[in-house]
Amino acid sequence: MRAPFVGGMELAGEVLAIGANVARWRPGDRVMGRGAGYAERAVVSGSRLMAVPDGLDWPEAGGLPVALTTSYEAVVTSGRLEAGQTVVVNAATSGVGVVALQMAAALGAATVVAVSRSIDKLRVLEAFVRPLPCRLMIVDTSADSLVEAVRDCTDGRGADLIIDHVGAAALEDNIAAARHRGRIVQVGRLGGKVATINLEELASRRLELLGVSFRSRTAEEHAAVVQNCAATIGPHLPDIRPRVERTYRLTDVLRAQEHLELNSHVGKLVLVNEPERGGEQTA
Numbered sequence: 001m002r003a004p005f006v007g008g009m010e011l012a013g014e015v016l017a018i019g020a021n022v023a024r025w026r027p028g029d030r031v032m033g034r035g036a037g038y039a040e041r042a043v044v045s046g047s048r049l050m051a052v053p054d055g056l057d058w059p060e061a062g063g064l065p066v067a068l069t070t071s072y073e074a075v076v077t078s079g080r081l082e083a084g085q086t087v088v089v090n091a092a093t094s095g096v097g098v099v100a101l102q103m104a105a106a107l108g109a110a111t112v113v114a115v116s117r118s119i120d121k122l123r124v125l126e127a128f129v130r131p132l133p134c135r136l137m138i139v140d141t142s143a144d145s146l147v148e149a150v151r152d153c154t155d156g157r158g159a160d161l162i163i164d165h166v167g168a169a170a171l172e173d174n175i176a177a178a179r180h181r182g183r184i185v186q187v188g189r190l191g192g193k194v195a196t197i198n199l200e201e202l203a204s205r206r207l208e209l210l211g212v213s214f215r216s217r218t219a220e221e222h223a224a225v226v227q228n229c230a231a232t233i234g235p236h237l238p239d240i241r242p243r244v245e246r247t248y249r250l251t252d253v254l255r256a257q258e259h260l261e262l263n264s265h266v267g268k269l270v271l272v273n274e275p276e277r278g279g280e281q282t283a
Contacts (some may be wrong), residue, residue: 001195168192243267
């Protein structure tokens with residue numbers, strides 16, 4: 001018999017029980033991780049969980065795992081960020097974007113360029129993440145040129161690393177904004193999946209165009225990312241946190257989905273649930 005479908009990709013809550021082969025966790029532990037979370041209770045592999053630091057509340061913890069692990073793969077594994085570099089984050093007001101720019105700052109970026117088509121969203125983001133341990137620039141691409149802004153702030157060199165959550169619509173500008181031997185890490189494709197690029201420009205400037213996705217990974221690869229992320233980024237929590245714009249009760253999931261479709265929020269919308277035991281679980 002096939003198990004029922006459960007929506008969601010991330011969750012946080014208190015451990016109620018553990019399997020026979022689980023050594024890392026104990027009942028009562030506060031954990032967060034990647035897993036189907038649209039439920040009052042969830043069964044998750046212990047290898048896909050990480051501890052919730054004391055400085056994060058349940059909604060923040062519930063809205064963090066996907067953005068954290070995705071950003072880790074983009075900024076650290078594929079992006080190979082080095083201290084003192086310039087990082088551009090496209091769609092910086094998205095859930096993953098908010099975390100990616102904080103991660104880049106925490107890991108030593110000298111300048112982080114937050115990009116969006118909405119100056120209002122950028123102002124909300126700017127207020128949320130300040131103060132950062134680096135220079136923060138915001139670029140509203142509905143009014144200004146990303147390429148010119150990046151060249152201005154790097155004395156014409158271009159960005160060392162570009163984290164792209166847009167896709168085809170942003171690729172041309174990303175290539176133009178990258179420095180010689182820069183890296184462009186492609187994460188999201190809401191702006192289109194198919195684009196035409198000038199291979200001569202890619203080759204002559206020795207650019208790297210890399211892709212990040214979790215859909216093609218095995219269960220073991222998922223677990224490895226979570227554990228590597230926890231080891232590397234864990235010490236920087238809770239300085240890296242999601243912006244939770246609003247929480248909805250689990251029973252109001254359709255209202256939450258409708259809110260999501262408006263694309264008016266900055267950061268995350270989070271479902272919350274009150275389990276039988278004390279406290280609050282987040283899906």
